[in-house]
């Protein structure tokens with residue numbers, strides 16, 4: 001880290017008026033310097049707090065009634081399959097697309113007045129046009145000048161921050177895709193933003209490039225003087241889950257999950273492996289688990305029974321509830337105990353002896369895939 005970057009993270013180096021945001025600014029009006037932060041800003045409950053956000057194109061609604069809340073200082077993964085509505089949502093937050101409905105705040109300012117918060121936002125939503133025969137430094141200078149503010153020392157600072165300091169004077173046409181992506185992020189950092197929005201920054205990168213990008217994103221969220229919130233979208237949870245402390249899953253334009261990664265995991269952790277003493281009992285055991293509302297899969301001499309996320313096992317008419325003291329459990333661990341007890345009772349009631357009954361962890365990726373599959377199933381059902 002350069003001295004200037006260290007100073008910047010201590011909040012010492014930059015003059016009072018940093019340069020304005022570049023890609024976003026271009027779409028929303030002239031650049032304006034960031035004003036001083038008021039006590040109200042420091043009390044912002046969330047970096048993004050919007051409700052009922054929707055976008056309709058013609059008769060097609062591509063984003064449905066999203067309630068989004070991203071804590072200040074979080075690295076938030078905005079995850080969903082292709083066409084889920086991620087870019088449209090981010091564009092609405094950035095004032096690039098007008099929401100059909102929606103209210104709330106971004107950085108404590110009204111969503112409906114993006115000019116009020118965009119000076120504190122940096123974005124990589126589509127790659128800025130780079131001049132291939134100019135160096136990275138010259139490209140950033142051009143972007144800064146176009147935005148109406150230019151400070152040579154800040155250019156070196158952001159180049160160092162994205163790890164391009166030593167290649168700053170090489171022509172951009174000699175850069176790898178990963179380096180070009182990092183240069184685009186450097187452009188988004190010119191205004192030292194409080195909210196950084198990166199739309200699919202790992203797109204097209206090889207595994208090493210993805211790893212470097214992950215490390216960079218994690219570093220960018222760390223500022224000593226005040227928190228920076230980073231929102232990073234991806235269609236692959238695995239690409240961002242390691243660095244995110246907040247996850248939003250969208251599918252078909254709808255919110256499927258929002259919260260800490262642990263919540264996504266625990267909400268779907270109800271999977272049990274069952275092994276009967278006699279192989280002949282496998283079929284009946286699978287039927288019993290299915291009768292309790294579990295998704296059942298047979299593998300060798302085992303039955304794998306999974307409780308879909310957010311659903312309680314089938315209720316009172318089943319052996320599940322018989323003898324159980326509670327049928328509703330908010331605590332995932334309690335829910336798992338109840339699930340194990342219910343399965344054991346059901347097996348016993350049908351004369352099946354279990355030699356193994358064990359909870360197993362559902363990975364975050366499996367949970368994500370499961371959520372997306374549930375959404376696809378619902379939409380197919382709706383269409384039928």
Ligand SMILES: Nc1ncnc2c1ncn2[C@@H]1O[C@H](COP(=O)(O)OP(=O)(O)OP(=O)(O)O)[C@@H](O)[C@H]1O
Pocket residue numbers: 057062080081082083084085086087088089235
């Ligand atoms: N300007 C537009 N006019 C009409 N439909 C649009 C427009 N922009 C996006 N859409 C549609 O909205 C849906 C969501 O698109 P969006 O780009 O937001 O998804 P995404 O989650 O970012 O997907 P990807 O990961 O493929 O970029 C898609 O079906 C897309 O075709």
